Amino acid sequence: MSETWNKKERERNKQQKKKAKLEKREERKLAGKGSNDLDSMLAYVDENGDLSSKPMDPRKKVTIEAANIEIGVPKQRELLPVDLIQVGVVTLFKTDKGYGFIKNLESQESYFFHVNSLIDEVKENNKVSFEVEKGPKGLNAVNVRVVKT
Numbered sequence: 001m002s003e004t005w006n007k008k009e010r011e012r013n014k015q016q017k018k019k020a021k022l023e024k025r026e027e028r029k030l031a032g033k034g035s036n037d038l039d040s041m042l043a044y045v046d047e048n049g050d051l052s053s054k055p056m057d058p059r060k061k062v063t064i065e066a067a068n069i070e071i072g073v074p075k076q077r078e079l080l081p082v083d084l085i086q087v088g089v090v091t092l093f094k095t096d097k098g099y100g101f102i103k104n105l106e107s108q109e110s111y112f113f114h115v116n117s118l119i120d121e122v123k124e125n126n127k128v129s130f131e132v133e134k135g136p137k138g139l140n141a142v143n144v145r146v147v148k149t
Contacts, residue, residue: 087147090126102130102141113141120146 046052047060086104088111093100098115100122111132122128122144130141 084131085129086132087127087129088141090122090124090128093122093124100124102128102144109139111139111141112137113144117142118144120144122146 043051043053044055046054046056047062086106088102088104091101091103091110100113102111102113103109104111111130112135113130117140120128127147128144129147130144132139133142134140
């Protein structure tokens with residue numbers, strides 16, 4: 001019975017894989033010996049929350065009281081209507097289109113406003129007080145009043 005070269009090659013590869021598998025198994029057995037004691041199986045958590053093979057130094061331990069832990073969003077103080085009112089200058093006002101922009105004097109942010117949100121009649125460069133409200137495209141100025149200087 002004659003074996004082809006391909007069959008011989010497959011058989012040789014099969015034997016090599018089997019031999020490599022046995023060698024790996026022996027290596028694992030040797031590496032595993034002596035590590036069955038309890039100390040080698042323990043893992044500790046250090047002061048940073050990482051796993052380590054050594055126990056944490058008790059001097060580095062920080063105690064935290066459960067009452068000081070805040071879960072979720074911290075409580076905010078209630079905003080008074082006075083806090084919501086901002087002061088700015090009308091930088092652009094298009095009467096034919098019915099909208100404009102106000103630049104806040106403190107934060108230098110620009111807010112869009114519509115004619116419907118005006119309480120007093122305004123012109124460009126007027127100093128105004130206004131409230132900010134979330135609109136579909138960002139923050140809008142509402143309840144716009146001219147500030148008497």
